[in-house]
Amino acid sequence: MAARAHSDGDGRVERGNQTRRLILRRSVDTASVEGLGGLSLGRLATELQLSKSGVFALFGSKVDLQVATVRAAVAIYVEHVVAPALRLPPGLGRLWTACTSWLRYSRDRVFPGGCFFYAVSAEYDTREGPVHDAVATARSDWTRFLEETAREAQRTGxxxxxxxxxxxxxxxxxxxxxxxxxSVMHRDDTYYDRAAKGITARVRASAVDPARLPEPALS
Known part of the structure; x- marks a missing residue:
C-alpha cells in the first residue's frame, strides 16, 4: 500500500509538472506577442481547457505567473542561443556564433513575436517589482555572457x-x-542578413586575424 501511495504521489507530481510546462509554453508565446500584462490565469485555463483551480494551484498570482514565464523564456533562449555558442571553444568563433544564433532564434520565430526579451523590455523598463527585476536580470545576463565571450577571445589572442x-x-x-x-514590424527577414554583415564587419575590425571569421551567412 505504501509503495502504491508513493507511486500515485509521483504520478500526480509528474502530471502537475507537465501541466506547468504546458501553461508556460503558452504563456511565453502569448507574452512575446501581447506582453506579460496580457497574461491571466483564467485566460490560460480557458485556452488550454484546464480547470481554473488547478492553474491557480500551480501559480498563486499573476505576478508569480509572469515571473515564471520570464524564467521559462530564459531556458528556451539558452537552448537556442547560448548553448550553440558554448559548443565551440573560446574565441572569435564562439562570439560570432552567439550573435548568429541570436539572429536565427529571432528570424525563425522561436517565440511568435520575435525576441521575447525585446518584446517585454519596453513594457517593464520603467516599472518596479519582481517582473521588472526578472526581465532586467535576463538582459544583463545576456550582455555579460557576450562580454565574457569577447574577453575570452582576447585571452586566446x-x-x-x-x-x-x-x-x-x-x-x-x-x-x-x-x-x-x-523584421517583426515589416515582415521582412532581410534585416537579419544586414545585421549579420554589420556584426561580422565590426568583429573583423576588432580581430587580430580578420580571416578567422566566416562569411556572414545565416542559412
Missing amino acids: ELREDVDVGQLVFEMIAFMELANAE
Whole structure:
C-alpha cells in the first residue's frame, strides 16, 4: 500500500509538472506577442481547457505567473542561443556564433513575436517589482555572457587587446535588436542578413586575424 501511495504521489507530481510546462509554453508565446500584462490565469485555463483551480494551484498570482514565464523564456533562449555558442571553444568563433544564433532564434520565430526579451523590455523598463527585476536580470545576463565571450577571445589572442569590449557588445546587441524590431514590424527577414554583415564587419575590425571569421551567412 505504501509503495502504491508513493507511486500515485509521483504520478500526480509528474502530471502537475507537465501541466506547468504546458501553461508556460503558452504563456511565453502569448507574452512575446501581447506582453506579460496580457497574461491571466483564467485566460490560460480557458485556452488550454484546464480547470481554473488547478492553474491557480500551480501559480498563486499573476505576478508569480509572469515571473515564471520570464524564467521559462530564459531556458528556451539558452537552448537556442547560448548553448550553440558554448559548443565551440573560446574565441572569435564562439562570439560570432552567439550573435548568429541570436539572429536565427529571432528570424525563425522561436517565440511568435520575435525576441521575447525585446518584446517585454519596453513594457517593464520603467516599472518596479519582481517582473521588472526578472526581465532586467535576463538582459544583463545576456550582455555579460557576450562580454565574457569577447574577453575570452582576447585571452586566446584572437581579439585585439585594445578593443573596448563593452562598446563592441553594445554595438552587436544594437544590430541584433534592430533587425528583430524591423523584421517583426515589416515582415521582412532581410534585416537579419544586414545585421549579420554589420556584426561580422565590426568583429573583423576588432580581430587580430580578420580571416578567422566566416562569411556572414545565416542559412
